[in-house]
Amino acid sequence: MRILIATNDTSHSKVATQYGLMLAKRTGAKLTLMHVIRNLDERSIGNARLKEQGKLARRLGLKADLILRTGLPAEQIIHYAHEGEEDLIVLGGGSRASLLRRTIAPTAERVVANAPCPVLIVRSSRRQALNFLILHSGQEGLATIERFLGHAGKLIRKKCNVTLLHVMSQMGASYKVEDWELRAEADELIRKGTLEGKWLKQGMAVLKRGRKVQIVPKVRHGLVIDEILKEVEQGDYDVVVLGSHRKGGWTDILMDDISKQVIARVKRPVLIVQGKSG
Amino acid sequence: MVDHKKPSFRVRLASLFSLKVLRSLVIFVTSLWLFILGITLMKEGARELGPIIQDVFSIGSPSSSLGFGWLFAYATMSGSPVAAASLTFFDAGIISDLGAFTMITGSRLGASLIVLLIGFVYMLRGRGRRESLGIGVLSLIVTATTYGAALGVGFAFLQTGFLDGVQVGGAPWVSSVVNGFFYPIVDPLTQHLPGWLVFVIGLLVILFSLRLFDFFLPTVSLRESRFGRVSRLVYRPVVMLLMGALITLVSMSVSVSISILVPLSNRGFVRRENIIPYIMGANITTFIDTLLAAVLLQNPRAFTVVLVEMTSVAVVSAVILLFFFRRYERTILALVDKLVHNNLNLALFIAVIFTIPLLLVLL
Numbered sequence: 001m002r003i004l005i006a007t008n009d010t011s012h013s014k015v016a017t018q019y020g021l022m023l024a025k026r027t028g029a030k031l032t033l034m035h036v037i038r039n040l041d042e043r044s045i046g047n048a049r050l051k052e053q054g055k056l057a058r059r060l061g062l063k064a065d066l067i068l069r070t071g072l073p074a075e076q077i078i079h080y081a082h083e084g085e086e087d088l089i090v091l092g093g094g095s096r097a098s099l100l101r102r103t104i105a106p107t108a109e110r111v112v113a114n115a116p117c118p119v120l121i122v123r124s125s126r127r128q129a130l131n132f133l134i135l136h137s138g139q140e141g142l143a144t145i146e147r148f149l150g151h152a153g154k155l156i157r158k159k160c161n162v163t164l165l166h167v168m169s170q171m172g173a174s175y176k177v178e179d180w181e182l183r184a185e186a187d188e189l190i191r192k193g194t195l196e197g198k199w200l201k202q203g204m205a206v207l208k209r210g211r212k213v214q215i216v217p218k219v220r221h222g223l224v225i226d227e228i229l230k231e232v233e234q235g236d237y238d239v240v241v242l243g244s245h246r247k248g249g250w251t252d253i254l255m256d257d258i259s260k261q262v263i264a265r266v267k268r269p270v271l272i273v274q275g276k277s278g
Numbered sequence: 279m280v281d282h283k284k285p286s287f288r289v290r291l292a293s294l295f296s297l298k299v300l301r302s303l304v305i306f307v308t309s310l311w312l313f314i315l316g317i318t319l320m321k322e323g324a325r326e327l328g329p330i331i332q333d334v335f336s337i338g339s340p341s342s343s344l345g346f347g348w349l350f351a352y353a354t355m356s357g358s359p360v361a362a363a364s365l366t367f368f369d370a371g372i373i374s375d376l377g378a379f380t381m382i383t384g385s386r387l388g389a390s391l392i393v394l395l396i397g398f399v400y401m402l403r404g405r406g407r408r409e410s411l412g413i414g415v416l417s418l419i420v421t422a423t424t425y426g427a428a429l430g431v432g433f434a435f436l437q438t439g440f441l442d443g444v445q446v447g448g449a450p451w452v453s454s455v456v457n458g459f460f461y462p463i464v465d466p467l468t469q470h471l472p473g474w475l476v477f478v479i480g481l482l483v484i485l486f487s488l489r490l491f492d493f494f495l496p497t498v499s500l501r502e503s504r505f506g507r508v509s510r511l512v513y514r515p516v517v518m519l520l521m522g523a524l525i526t527l528v529s530m531s532v533s534v535s536i537s538i539l540v541p542l543s544n545r546g547f548v549r550r551e552n553i554i555p556y557i558m559g560a561n562i563t564t565f566i567d568t569l570l571a572a573v574l575l576q577n578p579r580a581f582t583v584v585l586v587e588m589t590s591v592a593v594v595s596a597v598i599l600l601f602f603f604r605r606y607e608r609t610i611l612a613l614v615d616k617l618v619h620n621n622l623n624l625a626l627f628i629a630v631i632f633t634i635p636l637l638l639v640l641l
Contacts, residue, residue, distance in 0.1 A: 169549045170550070171409075171412050171416075171547065171548055171549070171550055171553065172410075172412065179406045179409045182409060182547075223550050223551060223607070223608065223611065224551065253514075253517075254513055254514060254517045255514065256514045256515075
């Protein structure tokens, strides 16, 4: 596994660096520390920051490649991630996106949209990465889990607890539908083999493959974003994992991207797994 | 020698398809013909109906015509005939342009009741209260909130003459078509029957034409179409608004377009995120048949009134969508949950939606 920790001069970058180093130590991943400066005048500051981060890594017994790049942060990070065949990019999340910032697409959003691997956005300090909340989006949820495990499966180890959550925001619109599905818990849906139950069952099977981890399936009913936020608040999760649409063309225009709202509103580390482009 | 070879599957399918197309075309032309006939009958009947309406219902003020349109739609279980009636009243000088505007608004508020009634039927068949009535109550509340705000916007548009420049209705071909095709039927009726009866016949003809139009819609083929994925995905609100507007534009009825949403979602579910903007879109283009009625009446001001109605609802929906949609969505869904939570809340809600229009008419 290869982890790229990309930083700039914000306080969130420090938090992201510490969290990324902890993950690298735990997984034994090959580590790259990258700092992006806007112009060559900032070179000395950039080098100093990289040295500090290198020291932090050494203190944890980690070897790291130190990379200083000049240019637009998002472009440089994406380019390097492609070049280095990285498995995980760790970024600081910045402050809660204002309307203006959302309009001009901040670095994190651009990286998430174009990165070749999952992106972990760290906004607040967490000491560990043991409790995972994985959001199962339904139709494409299984592919998201597969891609997450393919790149960053080492993050989930023996002591981890995983909650696999699917949010049902449906309302019954025909007398032919089964009412109970709109109130049911995950276990009931799995037992009775409904579509959502099958999705959860398949997701659990993929997550359990070769791992001794505890996986709890969960279903919530309500607006998707609201239920995700409630679950994050109620559960003591260290990392929230979810997929993001990235199909290009009409799909991007038509579909609402829940991941953007989660990035903007969840303060815990959020790991975004991109959909296949095409 | 006669060839007894059976026609190929493709040939049989093609002939079946052309028969279906022909049938749909006949239904469409007949329903349109009946709609124009209904409007013409109502227009003629309304002239004699004026004093009766003014004496019995006293719908002189905009608020009373709002309540009248609302209750009238409850009685007819449909908004379109009532909206058409409001234009014929305006054309006959029974109500003002503002009165016609509020009566059209009332007609749409009343028409939302039908979705709720369908929910009650589901409930009587043994389904849960929440699942049966959720969509109906939601449809009613979304309509009430957007149309309520649109009343103010529309009032301002009418007072300032904002859309007065856009007027259609004086086309000579409309007059010659109506005179040539419909007055040979309408004239004998108006000569031998009282005006109120002609009006009622016109209303029934319009109701029938709209029901007939429903048969024209290819609802069955939608069931297996690729739109089946609609229930499983969360779309951008503006996409759902446009979808609601487009489907209602084609189907010419909110209740039909909401019913269409059910076969669109192949498991009979619709997503909470999708339904509100869809209803908003449907509420904008539902006036398309009223706009047609205004053209047929050849009354340019009536056309402006309908256009103001459409524009004001579109403006209110756009403002909600752009500036506080998520807050609006949460508030409305929470309110719906509370209303269908128990029988008492539901009974109070039903009482309110009947009391308000009654009070508006009486005050």
